[in-house]
Amino acid sequence: MGCFHSTARRKQRPGHEDPVVLASQTAFTVSEVEALFELFTSISGSVIDDGLISKEEFLLALFMNKKKENLFANRIFDLFDVKHRGVIDFGDFVRSLNVFHPNASKDDKIDFTFKLYDLDGTGCIERQEVKQMLIALLCESDMKLADETIEIILDKTFVEADVNQDGKIDRSEWQQFVSKNPSLLKIMTLPYLRDITTTFPSFVFHSEIDELAT
Numbered sequence: 001m002g003c004f005h006s007t008a009r010r011k012q013r014p015g016h017e018d019p020v021v022l023a024s025q026t027a028f029t030v031s032e033v034e035a036l037f038e039l040f041t042s043i044s045g046s047v048i049d050d051g052l053i054s055k056e057e058f059l060l061a062l063f064m065n066k067k068k069e070n071l072f073a074n075r076i077f078d079l080f081d082v083k084h085r086g087v088i089d090f091g092d093f094v095r096s097l098n099v100f101h102p103n104a105s106k107d108d109k110i111d112f113t114f115k116l117y118d119l120d121g122t123g124c125i126e127r128q129e130v131k132q133m134l135i136a137l138l139c140e141s142d143m144k145l146a147d148e149t150i151e152i153i154l155d156k157t158f159v160e161a162d163v164n165q166d167g168k169i170d171r172s173e174w175q176q177f178v179s180k181n182p183s184l185l186k187i188m189t190l191p192y193l194r195d196i197t198t199t200f201p202s203f204v205f206h207s208e209i210d211e212l213a214t
Helices: 019-025 030-044 055-063 071-080 090-098 106-117 127-140 147-161 171-180 182-188
Strands: 124-126 168-170
Touching: 019 030, 019 090, 030 055, 030 090, 055 071, 071 090, 071 106, 071 127, 106 127, 106 171, 106 182, 124 127, 127 147, 147 171, 168 171, 171 182
Parallel strands: none
Antiparallel strands: 124 168
């Protein structure tokens, strides 16, 4: 009856994993994992039907955005692309999407946002990285702020977050900063992931940065 076992072809898809195992590793139920498989199949076959999601397929389906370049969108793809192959298989899709589940742990969400801003992967977030991501989020949300306003936001962020004043934010400092500013995690929760059915809603990331910009 389950979607995963209906045909041999599906079993042989790259990255196929047992829905029971995936459910045990995430906040999703088995039936929700199967519903996500239907979504995954639709996305992965939208350009090339190879059972894998390319960056083009990912951006068009999840962001409804035909812009070729957006740092925020590209970073989300890069973090979903756990194996760094330039494509996302189903197992990585479910595990990565799990962090956006309302029941996912706060620590997992904080860790994901840290990686999102740590563009060069040094283990620290630098001012320029925050600026680049802020501009990308503004672009994704069709918002514009004056350069002076952006610099004020950056100043405020680093005064509060950079506790040891070394010009960068380490993982511990980021965790403390986000704990004091929970609105930064708003983009990390997609409420409808709590109750997924096979009639899955339009899946779009909304970059909410209103509170960051205030």
